[in-house]
Amino acid sequence: MRKLSGIFLVGLCLGAIGAVAVTASHGTSAPEPITVAEAATMKTDSPSTAPSTTPTPTPPPETAPASDPGKAPEKKPAVDAAGLDRLVRGGNVSAVVFDRQGGAATVSVHADRGYTSASIVKLLIALQVLERNGPAADVQRMLARSDDELASRFWMSYGGTSIVTRWAAKLGLTGTRAPTDPGRWGDTRITASDVVRIYQYLLDHKSSTIMKALRDATERGSDGFRQYFGIPDAAAGRPWAVKQGWSCCGPTRMLHTSGVLGEDSRYIVVVLTEHPAKVDYATASKRVTDIVSTLLG
CATH class of the missing domain: 3.40.710.10 (DD-peptidase/beta-lactamase superfamily)
Known part of the structure; x- marks a missing residue:
């Protein structure tokens, strides 16, 4: 009974440590899958591989002509x-x-x-x-x-x-x-x-x-x-x-x-x-x- 109890206690301790680790993991990385999904959507419509747990920053869509303060955006002629x-x-x-x-x-x-x-x-x-x-x-x-x-x-x-x-x-x-x-x-x-x-x-x-x-x-x-x-x-x-x-x-x-x-x-x-x-x-x-x-x- 003492041996079983010792093993049992060790198991309980390990289980508690694992539960804490899992709880901590969900609390700190929850936004990451959303960020990765948005990046994948913006980058391509083709199937993509599963997101990594450490996503790389995704460049924004190309808007250089509109965002460049020194250059007016091109306008389509109103009359042709x-x-x-x-x-x-x-x-x-x-x-x-x-x-x-x-x-x-x-x-x-x-x-x-x-x-x-x-x-x-x-x-x-x-x-x-x-x-x-x-x-x-x-x-x-x-x-x-x-x-x-x-x-x-x-x-x-x-x-x-x-x-x-x-x-x-x-x-x-x-x-x-x-x-x-x-x-x-x-x-x-x-x-x-x-x-x-x-x-x-x-x-x-x-x-x-x-x-x-x-x-x-x-x-x-x-x-x-x-x-x-x-x-x-x-x-x-x-x-x-x-x-x-x-x-x-x-x-x-x-x-x-x-x-x-x-x-x-x-x-x-x-x-x-x-x-x-x-x-x-x-x-x-x-x-x-x-x-x-x-x-x-």
Whole structure:
């Protein structure tokens, strides 16, 4: 009995020591399996071996561009060519938004694609007439009401196609071309990037006569066409000044909106569009307004 009791006592002692060891082990290492499981999940979706009792630190996911305080995170462009093309189904669109405060274009889509100018060329006609001390009041009326009769009179009296070639050279308009038919000023060829340059010149040289006319643009043109599509309809209360353009009677319809938007004329906005002839003007006008709304974001 004494021998059995001694063995029994030794067993009890060893059992107690083992229990303490097990209890101590659970108390100090409980977080470790969680840490290892999280690391395994972040590292790979494939089966992994059993975690060790001493896990190695797991590097965080790669976020260097966002976490680097000296480098702004990259942003996906809000406007792209494909997105704008979808708004003019079966047609063409070009758009430029130039931030005068930042000194750079924030949007530039098909900026050098050529279009028939329609009434946008009246900006060059106005520059020519005013430079030669022509009637300022008539120039303002031509622009504000998009008056074709006045434009034709000025075109014939102040140089015709030479108006376009002269001002294209003076302003560095690389994509602007005089019409092949000298009597059709509306067939002048333009690009969105060139129209931006025209507005830069007007604003830099403080052409108050022209800019006032563009701020006073009437809702209806002299031919009755509603010319508040595009920039005016999308402005959402911001100040604007515009010269619009529209043309008919061909396989396609041209519908252009151009001008400045915001306090101190901060943004130059130019949208040139060409639509299939089967698209009516009301639909085309809405599409141009939708494009400007997209550009303004």
